[in-house]
Amino acid sequence: MLKRLLLAFDGSPSSRRAARFALSLAAQTQAEVTVLTVLPQPEVLPLGPLSGYVPLGPPISEVARGQVMEHLKALTSEFPQVKATHQVEVGPVADTILAAVNHLGPDLLVVGSRGLGAGGRFLLGSVSDKLVRTSTCPVTVWHAPPPSDAPEERTGR
Known part of the structure; x- marks a missing residue:
């Protein structure tokens, strides 16, 4: 029986699909959900012989946090229980x-996959692949929805 779910959420289309699944599953099983958003460390530019670093751009954590919270509020409002x-x-x-x-x-980790493809995974690595290979609990991975302008697949021909 599921009692605790961990949802890795970054606001992307695949993580929104994963969130809807996790929250629906939690509603059915009365499990508690911890939603984890991980922001990458901000990029910095070394000052050379001076001590310290100069951040590149605005604090990403504040911008990203606001966007992620908007998506999360909308999703959790669908599952008030x-x-x-x-x-x-x-x-x-x-x-x-x-x-x-x-x-x-947690009894289950739920994540989205950005769908980088084999080339992207080779060059950049894949968070979801690493989680599936090394997590100590079962992992469910949701893939990004296909683009709305993608041609439909034909079957049986």
Whole structure:
């Protein structure tokens, strides 16, 4: 029986699909949901011989946090019976999610996949692939919806 779900949520289309699944499952099983948003560490430019760093651009955490919270509020309002808490962390995405799995001990981890394809996974790595390979709990991965202008597949020909 599911008692605790961990949802990794970044506001992307695939993570919104994953969130809808996790919240629906939690509503059916009366499980609690921890929603974890991991923001990448801000990029900085070293000052050379001077000590310190100069941030590149606005603080991403504030901008991203606002956007993610908008999506999350809309989704959780569809499932008012679900007890959901939200945590925001900054760090390497996969490693931070794995640390949360080890700390919280969820019965299921639910994540979205950005659908990078084989080339993108080879060059950039895949958070969802790493989670599936190394998580200590079962992982459900939701893929991004197909683009709305994609031609429909033909079957049986």
